[in-house]
Amino acid sequence: MATDQHAASSAQRQPHELDERQKSLAFFTVLIAVVLEVADSTIINTALPAIRSGLDASAAAMQWIVAGYLLALGALLLLGGRLGDAFGHRRLFLGGVAGFIIASALCGLAQTPTQLVVARILQGSAGAMMGPQTMAIVQLLYTPLERVARLAWFGMIIGLAAIVGPIVGGLLIELNLFGLGWRLIFLINLPIGLFALLLGRSTLPRADAAHHGLAIDLVGAALFAAGFGIMLLALIQSEGQLDWRAALLLLGTGLVLVTLGWRRATRRSAAGQAVMVEPTLFALRSFRWGLIASMAFTSASIGFLMIFAVSLQQGLGLDPLGTALIHIPFGLGVMAGVGFLVPRLLPRMGRVLPMIGGTVMTIGITVVLTLIGGGADRGAALIAALGLAGIGFGTLSGPLGPIAVSDVARVHAGTASATLRTAQQIGGAFGIALVGTAYFSLGGQDPAMPLQGLLPGGITVALLLAIATFSVSRLPADLFGKRRHSQAD
Template structure:
């Protein structure tokens, strides 16, 4: 059985990789999509934004669906929908079709993400759990830093004459193969630790009103962050951001009333009771915001600033990938300082107008910092939560990842284009890198000041087991 559980890991990681990759892979295909489908500016923006919007807005509801109907079942449903939606993107004959398929992809990705996190926690215990989360962090990070590399290669090489469609159709055989083996390789989770019996009056079900409120609130945040900068921050963007506050307040109140009246809430707000989890979410948001902001700046600086083509720009980014992958094999406590050092080196290299190979060396250090910190951070955040709240925690964590990435791109892009008014690409890049350095400082502060996790305990016949923040299980008398 242990070997079967390890055989399930690649299936879960493939789902993580392709859904994270698709947040970035379409960026370099936008010019080709615009020309081929004769798409307008709004349609082209929503090819990228529609995916991220649906992804971020659906994660909390999807975590609850996994709790209700089984994380294994919801994983398979999400994987099937993602594969079909990818085929729809690749076969799109007009812009509206492509946008609709991208939104469906985002919904499917949202359905998949919390199930993967919960299944990893259920399938593995002790040191095995730490190893599984290390590979999860590696898959997420590699997909994030290599998205534009893969997109640039696919557009430049034009496999089978598919052009931009290859960026989406490549998911179809991967998804179909993963789906074919999921039923056989993905075993039933290990038995859950004993939980206190729910009161007889407790009623379980999907809180549709709560789902509508949290989705509307998240859309009201993410949509203006994605589209506001592109459109010059029109009044509707500010109205949306302002409206998100009362909507989310109403959602929180509804969840509290549901818990008090005997209904199972969509989101168990007690998940935030552990300071280590809540504090860790801040670091996750900063880390993913920094990563997404860096990808955004690199795409512009390498191509428009240094004049490199998509393939050459993608080749430069392989240094980031190499650093990440090498460091993620042995993550450690020095990730935040190395990340900060790498971004400072990159700032210095750009300031001195150095050669591209020097940029690549700085990116290697940045990638190493991300690889050192990614999986330990995600593992420590989830390990701070009791097993009974794993689904809720996974949905919240995924929402913070995606929203942090969108916010990072928005803030970095706003600073970049604000400094580009004079047409000085170097000054604009340095201004954006200053934002990323500030984000890395925030991650470093978290590493130094984070509170200790309140160890979740599970009863056993021979004593109790504590789960350390690194995922290692310790037996206590």
């Protein structure tokens, strides 16, 4: 009884008043939300054939079942972050989790492709309310150096959730519990989400009073949401229903809207009015270069994982489950990099560690793609190269989140988190478009595609990783020293 009362009271206390156990429970709660958000962007891939058969869905509907979630998530992240800053991260987090549960139930109950697309858009919208609060809550709970070990787990969890998602999806469909088939991949979110909701109500601290009362710039929110949504639509659909002219037109339109939103934010910030994106964040060298590095890294990693999986299946003939299982050495390498190397070495090595990580990842990916191009679908050399690439992935991605927000004032925690996540979403879409174009268009579509397409695809991935590594080199040498509210290069 006393323990329950003690846990429940933590929700009424400020972050600095919580003990380590209470902070750990709060951290565990937000990790659950991260898994839900990321896994639902990849778990759908394994289920698409079953959904198409069960709902008699068209190819266009299949695209929108995947893209609708990503579009809503990417377009509304900034609004979700600002709402968290204005009304409290705990409140928005719990509301987002509740919305995610409801939307997941609607996905599982959908009777037509249109119903499923709409439910997926609602699911992405709820994720956009929930997602920015996760990193913001961790930022509220811990000091900049303490966040290294905590936020580094986000990189590992995101990577593993993306990899495990298709495996879990395949297993759930194979089990076919209660005859539900593909619907289980959505309905499984209900007990997990309810657990996170109940745990969050008793463990998450309330935001400081200074975080409340911030106004919302609705016009700015509309400009950024429309701009990023149109840009993501162009990138996601550029290899599907849109030709290159239409894709460029949409990209240009989206860029114009985002530019208008940025100019509006700059003017309003100078006048002391509410803004959707905080321009002062980009005066922080750690945030500016950390965001660029995160965007380039996400492009490279998403692009690599895509051409790796496609080559194994279409080029070497592996089935989806076999392909997913080959990702395990990569996942273990990510765990080693994030969970072991980053917490121990980053405080001492600073920006040198993620720079080494980018180099190691590039070497590992080069070896992996060379082996796959030569026809190898397993073996000690491939396992070792995947493990090496995973370690590089972990030691590069793990520090980027903590570094990017290390100098951000806590009152802007949600906005900073959402801005970073939006950049990552756009980076992922760019990775699919850039690496996918190099792989498919330049490599061709014939059975020899792994030999032809992996070279231009791999070069594109390496160039993106080079941009990420260079951006890391531009970070302050003293990453977690005294606060740098404004720095010029």
